[in-house]
Amino acid sequence: MEYHLKNKKILFLCPLFFNYHKKLMNAMEWMGAEVDYYDERPSNTFFSKALLRINRNFVTLQINKYYQEISLEIKNKKYDYIFICQAEATPKSFLKDIKKMNPNARMVLMLWDSVANKVNTLEKLDLFDEVFSFDKQDCEQFGLTFRPLFFDKEYEQIAIKEPTLVYDLFFVGTVHSDRYQILKAVKQQFEKNHLAVFLYMFIPSKIMYYQRKLLTSDLTGSEISEFSFEGMPSHQLTAKLKQSKAVVDIQHPKQTGLTMRTIEMLGANKKLITTNRDIQHYDFYHPNNICIVDREKVVVPTEFMTTPFVPVDKKIKEKYSINYFVLDVLGLTEDNEHDFYVQK
Structure with a gap:
């Protein structure tokens, strides 16, 4: 090419x-x-x-x-x-x-x-x-x-190398809609099973945090200390991702298309936990690699983290490069x- x-x-x-x-x-x-x-x-x-x-x-x-x-x-x-x-x-x-x-x-x-x-x-x-x-x-x-x-070459490189894993679950992203409540539920399940979790939940400003907590139920039960108000530098994000076994992705409730993060995890050969049910219709889907959770009743089966990752066919993967x-x-x-x- x-x-x-x-x-x-x-x-x-x-x-x-x-x-x-x-x-x-x-x-x-x-x-x-x-x-x-x-x-x-x-x-x-x-x-x-x-x-x-x-x-x-x-x-x-x-x-x-x-x-x-x-x-x-x-x-x-x-x-x-x-x-x-x-x-x-x-x-x-x-x-x-x-x-x-x-x-x-x-x-x-x-x-x-x-x-x-x-x-x-x-x-x-x-x-x-x-x-x-x-x-x-x-x-x-x-x-x-x-x-x-698509995914770019940065994520292909992550797939090639085999760094020491530090985290079982990884999330970096903006907290919108029901993301906080879903992340909270997943985190509780992982920590109950003594699995390491890294969450970097971003909100643009502290004022926005207080507004949402006061006017919506999105952040019910949250503490301001759980959130970050500055974006994570890309090199730090990549470093943390390399050390992680699985990534959680929560698409907007009104969206059915797969997020950029989802496709990037395909490139990086990372396990994915997602709320997007439509992913099961894509040619790269495999239940060993992708766990679909109900956003209304969040459950991640314990066996998902122990089953081996199944490599995706090279010709299929190339179409997403x-x-x-x-x-x-x-x-x-x-x-x-x-x-x-x-x-x-």
Whole structure:
């Protein structure tokens, strides 16, 4: 795959989402592409992102000015591919103009959030040559192409090496919806069985913690000392993950698509405890490797932690790698049937 994109020019718009935009850009460049990257959103402040979702009209002037500047910078360039993630802020006028400027370019959109959370995206779907989504239900409802997310080389390296295990259970993530209550239940079960647990539960601010504890039942029974209010540096996260046997993943209740963390654990050969029942239909699912729990009645069978991990077939696993993901979205894979999902 090293030179599949040699001398190809790609316009890449993607919101800042941890370092995934950098990972995708690095993958495209490694395969030989020349990439022009722009943040899909004009601003990443909490206030700006909130206004974008509540009512796009509040930030229309800011968005238009930002995309006019992009248009001026790229007006004399010709692209082979236009690759956009989310398109929540991207104006329809920009999409139409960029297509006119590059009539032979393949223009694709990737959604890694449910359409229900992307109200500004629906009206733009027909402007793309193909729209991909990680959510099977959205694909069936809106006629999109199903494409799960990816793991990068960092997680492949974790799978290759065999470090000394320190933790039986690992979780690092933002605490939303019912995550705290589920994590609390899993932790209690593991500690009852004398298994080591590492939880890093993140909330953006102490004010938000007190608001949620006061106004919702999400954090009932919690103590502020259980939470962190700064994100964990990525190198620390990777180090802790290497030392862990199993990872817990709790998707948002309104979401059916597999999270990035789920696919990353596939790459890292880690056992997974998840609330996402839809995972049993994927081609990499094996009950030795993945434990599905009921979010209303959380039970992790004790034998799950003692059964051996069953390696996933290399051809199946490769389809979830970041390089294959890029080539698939750009329409360059030989197999375009997207057979990730196996009905049972």
